[in-house]
Amino acid sequence: MKRIIFILLSNPLSLLGLFLVTLVIILAIFADFIAPFPEHRGAVVDFVNFNKAPEWPYIMGTDLVGRDIFSRIIYAYRISLLLGVFVLSIAVPIGVTMGLIAGYMGGKTEYILMRITDVFLSIPPLVLAMSIMGLLEPTLINGMLAVTVMWWPWYTRLVYNIARSEKEEGYVLAAEIIGASKTHIIFREILPNCLPAIVTKMTLDFGFVILIASSLSFLGLGVQPPTPDLGSMVAGGATYLPDSWWLTVFPGLAILVAVFGFNLVGDALRDVLGAD
Amino acid sequence: MPTSFIILFKRLFTSFIVLIGVSMLIFTIARIIPGDPARIALGPNATLEAVANLRANLHLDESIIVQYGYFIWNLLHGDLGISLYTNRPVLLDIGQFLPATLELVFVAGFIMVAIGLPLGAIAARYRGKFIDHVIRILSLLGVSAPSFVWAVILMLMFAFYLPIFPIAGRITDSYTIQAVTGFLLLDTLIAGEYRAFGDAFWHLILPAFALALSGIGQAARLTRANMIETYDKPYIEMAQSYGFSEKRIASKFAFKPSLIPSMTIIGLDFAAMLGNAFLVEAVFAWPGLSRYGVAVILRKDLNAIVGTVLVISATFLIVNIIVDLLIAFINPRIRFSTRRS
Numbered sequence: 001m002k003r004i005i006f007i008l009l010s011n012p013l014s015l016l017g018l019f020l021v022t023l024v025i026i027l028a029i030f031a032d033f034i035a036p037f038p039e040h041r042g043a044v045v046d047f048v049n050f051n052k053a054p055e056w057p058y059i060m061g062t063d064l065v066g067r068d069i070f071s072r073i074i075y076a077y078r079i080s081l082l083l084g085v086f087v088l089s090i091a092v093p094i095g096v097t098m099g100l101i102a103g104y105m106g107g108k109t110e111y112i113l114m115r116i117t118d119v120f121l122s123i124p125p126l127v128l129a130m131s132i133m134g135l136l137e138p139t140l141i142n143g144m145l146a147v148t149v150m151w152w153p154w155y156t157r158l159v160y161n162i163a164r165s166e167k168e169e170g171y172v173l174a175a176e177i178i179g180a181s182k183t184h185i186i187f188r189e190i191l192p193n194c195l196p197a198i199v200t201k202m203t204l205d206f207g208f209v210i211l212i213a214s215s216l217s218f219l220g221l222g223v224q225p226p227t228p229d230l231g232s233m234v235a236g237g238a239t240y241l242p243d244s245w246w247l248t249v250f251p252g253l254a255i256l257v258a259v260f261g262f263n264l265v266g267d268a269l270r271d272v273l274g275a276d
Numbered sequence: 277m278p279t280s281f282i283i284l285f286k287r288l289f290t291s292f293i294v295l296i297g298v299s300m301l302i303f304t305i306a307r308i309i310p311g312d313p314a315r316i317a318l319g320p321n322a323t324l325e326a327v328a329n330l331r332a333n334l335h336l337d338e339s340i341i342v343q344y345g346y347f348i349w350n351l352l353h354g355d356l357g358i359s360l361y362t363n364r365p366v367l368l369d370i371g372q373f374l375p376a377t378l379e380l381v382f383v384a385g386f387i388m389v390a391i392g393l394p395l396g397a398i399a400a401r402y403r404g405k406f407i408d409h410v411i412r413i414l415s416l417l418g419v420s421a422p423s424f425v426w427a428v429i430l431m432l433m434f435a436f437y438l439p440i441f442p443i444a445g446r447i448t449d450s451y452t453i454q455a456v457t458g459f460l461l462l463d464t465l466i467a468g469e470y471r472a473f474g475d476a477f478w479h480l481i482l483p484a485f486a487l488a489l490s491g492i493g494q495a496a497r498l499t500r501a502n503m504i505e506t507y508d509k510p511y512i513e514m515a516q517s518y519g520f521s522e523k524r525i526a527s528k529f530a531f532k533p534s535l536i537p538s539m540t541i542i543g544l545d546f547a548a549m550l551g552n553a554f555l556v557e558a559v560f561a562w563p564g565l566s567r568y569g570v571a572v573i574l575r576k577d578l579n580a581i582v583g584t585v586l587v588i589s590a591t592f593l594i595v596n597i598i599v600d601l602l603i604a605f606i607n608p609r610i611r612f613s614t615r616r617s
Binding site: 118119122128134207220238248252 | 419
């Protein structure tokens with residue numbers, strides 16, 4: 001553990017990643033204290049200061065109804081991160097369990113489970129989420145559900161491949177010989193060896209959940225106004241390009257910064273943990 | 277080659293099962309939603325009788341299994357039902373919009389391979405050097421923004437501030453091209469209108485790049501990782517000790533085996549691109565499946581949603597079969613048993 005932290009801190013790129021991730025998390029948690037205009041996260045209208053280019057105190061300008069874009073970005077981060085926590089804390093246990101079972105049991109169980117996974121994997125993630133979202137009412141909870149439904153198969157696939165090769169290892173054979181139960185072998189013997197790969201993927205996925213959620217709301221199928229969301233902010237401003245560039249560019253960059261941070265950390269973790 | 281026929285057949289069979297699964301999944305989602313599709317289609321002012329009639333027409337009163345049976349029966353006859361949004365057969369609607377989307381995705385896929393693979397190979401060849409770090413940052417940046425953000429940024433830079441490329445659309449309105457395939461790049465050539473071909477190509481560049489950027493990053497990273505792994509193999513060491521030039525080792529011995537895992541992922545990336553095309557099309561007002569897809573989703577047009585998802589998934593499966601065949605073509609050692617995952 002100490003070694004891992006040391007390596008992460010000694011590489012400038014992963015240091016930058018850690019900095020960006022910490023920054024985004026702090027902004028999200030302490031949004032109420034950091035945002036210059038906390039009330040602008042809701043349906044506030046200020047027609048005196050609408051559509052203003054960046055100038056003090058609106059460092060990223062204001063939107064079409066006069067709300068501070070910087071404040072709204074901070075609150076959007078909070079929702080994006082919550083979404084990430086929600087999606088991964090449901091999708092990862094399901095996906096990992098399915099992958100472990102398919103990889104270790106083999107035979108018919110493997111065939112059926114992996115074909116089900118294939119079904120989910122062969123619908124483009126965004127299209128699957130869109131159709132679920134479109135058929136249900138577009139609320140935040142449904143958005144989380146839609147993203148969760150498309151997320152677990154990736155973990156099944158990842159863990160399945162590791163479990164399939166791990167089960168041939170000597171330690172699994174040893175456990176089988178002393179009569180350990182299947183549950184014990186799957187969760188206490190094989191699972192720990194999948195953890196580096198799972199942790200790496202989760203770090204990367206935090207970024208990708210933010211990405212896909214913003215894509216959904218960009219199409220008008222995600223978080224609904226007036227709740228601030230990076231995707232719908234970009235969509236709302238896109239028609240006012242190039243004159244009111246701050247409406248789209250800052251929310252767009254905000255997505256880039258957050259996802260880039262998670263990617264840098266995940267990439268560094270992959271190198272350190274040797275996970276694929 | 278009889279073995280590749282067996283491979284192809286087995287893959288086709290699996291893909292067929294997966295496609296059935298997709299149809300069941302999307303059909304179930306479409307049918308368990310709250311709200312009456314017949315009522316939504318006819319609007320709040322329709323009489324109870326009209327709603328009941330439409331329900332009977334759409335077999336909505338039968339059990340879900342019977343409904344699925346009707347659906348499959350019609351599907352086998354090439355009938356995906358009538359779109360409640362456009363009042364036209366769904367297949368006709370999709371046939372009209374799909375080519376534009378496919379054209380965009382294919383060109384983006386080509387850009388992804390043509391730029392991503394060489395970048396990854398260069399990064400692996402100069403591992404740990406300055407250029408490797410630059411490529412790493414660039415490819416990470418590429419995957420770090422959704423394609424609509426890249427679309428907006430590219431549009432601002434290369435259509436507004438530096439007006440090199442057109443802002444939106446597929447082709448300048450003054451050209452009227454007879455639609456044969458629906459792919460403008462082909463149709464213009466068939467019509468012999470080379471200036472229109474150039475114009476359509478020019479329109480494609482920005483959207484295709486916006487769509488390809490995240491794929492380029494992924495392809496580059498993957499190729500780099502695979503090539504580094506290959507570089508550690510004994511036969512590379514042997515080639516080095518024989519005194520083959522570094523260039524020859526890189527291009528001949530290390531690159532080809534690394535292609536195989538990359539290609540599998542590129543096949544999967546194609547699915548992401550089909551989805552992301554929705555985002556890029558929205559920014560560039562590209563007349564593809566995106567606007568239709570979003571419109572039918574917002575209107576809960578069941579037949580159209582099911583049809584759209586089914587056609588997109590089928591496209592994806594076909595592309596993956598092609599990728600598998602290409603892999604078998606590159607590496608004759610690859611047999612079905614080792615590629616089942």
